[in-house]
Amino acid sequence: MEFEIIHIDARTGARAGIIRNRGFTAYTPVFMTVGTQGTVKALSPKDLKQAGVQIVLANTYHLYLRPGTDIIAKAGGIAKFMSWDGLTLTDSGGFQIFSMADLTKIEREGVTFRSHLDGSLHFLSPEQVIEIQGEIGADIIMVLDECTGYPLSFERARKSAELTIEWAERSRRRFDELGLGKQQAIFGIVQGSTYETLRRRCAEELKQIGFDGYAIGGLSVGEPKSAMFEMLTATSDALPWEQPRYLMGVGFPEDIVESVARGIDMFDCVMPTRNARNGSLFTSRGKLVVKNAAYAEDFRPVDPECDCYTCKHFSRAYLRHLFNAGELLAPYLATLHNVTFFQKLMVQMRQAIVEDRFSEWRKGFLSKVSSEQD
Amino acid sequence: MEFEIIHIDARTGARAGIIRNRGFTAYTPVFMTVGTQGTVKALSPKDLKQAGVQIVLANTYHLYLRPGTDIIAKAGGIAKFMSWDGLTLTDSGGFQIFSMADLTKIEREGVTFRSHLDGSLHFLSPEQVIEIQGEIGADIIMVLDECTGYPLSFERARKSAELTIEWAERSRRRFDELGLGKQQAIFGIVQGSTYETLRRRCAEELKQIGFDGYAIGGLSVGEPKSAMFEMLTATSDALPWEQPRYLMGVGFPEDIVESVARGIDMFDCVMPTRNARNGSLFTSRGKLVVKNAAYAEDFRPVDPECDCYTCKHFSRAYLRHLFNAGELLAPYLATLHNVTFFQKLMVQMRQAIVEDRFSEWRKGFLSKVSSEQD
Numbered sequence A, B: 001m002e003f004e005i006i007h008i009d010a011r012t013g014a015r016a017g018i019i020r021n022r023g024f025t026a027y028t029p030v031f032m033t034v035g036t037q038g039t040v041k042a043l044s045p046k047d048l049k050q051a052g053v054q055i056v057l058a059n060t061y062h063l064y065l066r067p068g069t070d071i072i073a074k075a076g077g078i079a080k081f082m083s084w085d086g087l088t089l090t091d092s093g094g095f096q097i098f099s100m101a102d103l104t105k106i107e108r109e110g111v112t113f114r115s116h117l118d119g120s121l122h123f124l125s126p127e128q129v130i131e132i133q134g135e136i137g138a139d140i141i142m143v144l145d146e147c148t149g150y151p152l153s154f155e156r157a158r159k160s161a162e163l164t165i166e167w168a169e170r171s172r173r174r175f176d177e178l179g180l181g182k183q184q185a186i187f188g189i190v191q192g193s194t195y196e197t198l199r200r201r202c203a204e205e206l207k208q209i210g211f212d213g214y215a216i217g218g219l220s221v222g223e224p225k226s227a228m229f230e231m232l233t234a235t236s237d238a239l240p241w242e243q244p245r246y247l248m249g250v251g252f253p254e255d256i257v258e259s260v261a262r263g264i265d266m267f268d269c270v271m272p273t274r275n276a277r278n279g280s281l282f283t284s285r286g287k288l289v290v291k292n293a294a295y296a297e298d299f300r301p302v303d304p305e306c307d308c309y310t311c312k313h314f315s316r317a318y319l320r321h322l323f324n325a326g327e328l329l330a331p332y333l334a335t336l337h338n339v340t341f342f343q344k345l346m347v348q349m350r351q352a353i354v355e356d357r358f359s360e361w362r363k364g365f366l367s368k369v370s371s372e373q374d
Helices: A045-051 A060-065 A069-075 A094-099 A126-136 A154-177 A196-209 A225-238 A253-260 A271-277 A309-313 A316-324 A329-354 A358-370 B045-051 B060-065 B069-075 B094-099 B126-136 B154-177 B196-209 B225-238 B253-260 B271-277 B309-313 B316-324 B329-354 B358-370
Strands: A002-008 A015-021 A024-028 A030-034 A055-059 A087-091 A102-106 A111-114 A121-124 A140-142 A185-190 A213-216 A245-247 A266-269 A280-283 A286-289 B002-008 B015-021 B024-028 B030-034 B055-059 B087-091 B102-106 B111-114 B121-124 B140-142 B185-190 B213-216 B245-247 B266-269 B280-283 B286-289
Touching: A002 A329, A015 A329, A024 A030, A024 A087, A024 A329, A030 A271, A030 A329, A045 A329, A055 A060, A060 A069, A060 A087, A060 A094, A060 A126, A069 A126, A069 B316, A087 A094, A121 A126, A126 A140, A126 A154, A154 A185, A154 A196, A185 A196, A196 A213, A196 A225, A213 A225, A225 A253, A253 A329, A253 A358, A271 A280, A271 A329, A280 A329, A309 A329, A316 A329, A316 B069, A329 A358, B002 B329, B015 B329, B024 B030, B024 B087, B024 B329, B030 B271, B030 B329, B045 B329, B055 B060, B060 B069, B060 B087, B060 B094, B060 B126, B069 B126, B087 B094, B121 B126, B126 B140, B126 B154, B154 B185, B154 B196, B185 B196, B196 B213, B196 B225, B213 B225, B225 B253, B253 B329, B253 B358, B271 B280, B271 B329, B280 B329, B309 B329, B316 B329, B329 B358
Parallel strands: A030 A055, A030 A266, A055 A087, A087 A140, A140 A185, A185 A213, A213 A245, A245 A266, B030 B055, B030 B266, B055 B087, B087 B140, B140 B185, B185 B213, B213 B245, B245 B266
Antiparallel strands: A002 A015, A015 A024, A102 A111, A111 A121, A280 A286, B002 B015, B015 B024, B102 B111, B111 B121, B280 B286
């Protein structure tokens, strides 16, 4: 995997770059669309292409449990299995093991948990998580980290960060032993809760180990926004500038914009897809909850400024009807719109960075969002 | 609406024709895809076009209850509401009132029923059903008929057919009073259970009233196949040959082929869409239940002879995974395939009719189906 920085905005540190692997390209800052089980919920690969999606994020925990890593390996890897002509990333599964599964034990050796599907007992070491991701075959793979909640005492956060660093070192070693670097890139994950010293120390240690990119985990988990941005700035400063920085699980469009301003290159979040399935749509004028009675006879498109298939062909009244009637076309049209909205946001931002007008663009964007219609 | 017969197969009576209205065209024999609530479940209009769909069938009963006829009228009619650039037909709702709703009373005046959605009480006369369909604005609308089950005594079947004829006459009158004929066509529905004399008499009476086309209702409701085909032949013979004949609610590919051989021009059925959502796929080699464990590592397409998006890009193993994981892409890919399969079946049949080789084609098709893989 190659990462090339094309331009850095002098006033903010926002970066425009290019990620390349296997002949595929992603322009950064990039929002990766979540396809947990090897499919972005409700959308086909041709829809993803049309929406401008560049990287799909699948989840190791889910794919390991179902359909099983061997099937994906036999299919020729996750991209081929899901017929996605583009870049892929697999989350290590850490977050899911710590949130969805019934976690029974965390030891230095690894984690023991019960499947959320059938209650079956599993043990995974950081090394095994790398082996599994080698079989799944995504372009970018993540190390197993300990995911902690908020708030967390300094002492617990310190211990957790130390475990995460130890696991990162073992992950990197296994990755090299298996020779996975020929086709895949590996990212470390900075933890340290809301403690600046821990974040910096963790970033420094990971830098020593050496990764193809660095993720920032454990943010947007309930801490104040100000704390999140402080951690982001502190961590970004401690990371090597020439490699991609990935803020995991974020998030709201305005948070993405503020994070790009702090030098973040990559994002992922279930928000566009999950909110769409609930009928909550992102528009150039703010959020629109299309199930509301106010839209029963509103024959305007969801977002008049959007040129996605949904906005070009269907009215709010029709979408409301589809949601009320529980029709499958509802999540499809809504997801297509939201995913397009997030991709366009990234394209606009990148353009502004390249043209040295990111600060103005950001100001305009934030003032628009603050005058939301809903 | 115009209907033109292009060719009649001399050996069987199978017909190839063209339906035209509002600048849209449908080549017959035609299979109409069911879009009950103003959407074909899981597919967007662009998918329908790609699958070769020519006519979408929506349901008056459902649309009347939700979103309400006034909203569809304000949207400019059902085709515009659902963004469908093609022909539409609305079922009168009779079948649904008699099967889904809580039917409280049938009188000569009309039917009283409770909504399956909220239990609210409604009365609809045959005249009102025409008014409602005028507002919904489909190209072809159907008269309200009494839908009976199987078996049925001759006496009850006779009484029911008489009511259906009386309703048909009143429907036709209301249709003319409202001047709906400028944009819409109206079809009568032949009833008469499994009694040839009743079927013939009903067909004769409807012919006297005069309709733009004639449907055959109350078949494929549990009677033996032989009885269905006898009724079909008897009814077809009694109907004017120059107008379209529509067999409602049929059905299996082999039944469609046999009905085309008996001079039927139009069909509709939930089978391709409903079966798809259950993971049951139609293929050139028979039925394939893609959830079966046998397909867990089967990386072949659903139907190697099919060139739909699903078969061109995805494996049985992937579809099985999507169904097992409850993913929204599963009904989408399965429905797209099944709808394409039914459309191709009609295209093949029409081609065979036009080229005077329908009998040979039919023989080949039926021998293929009888050696089903599942």
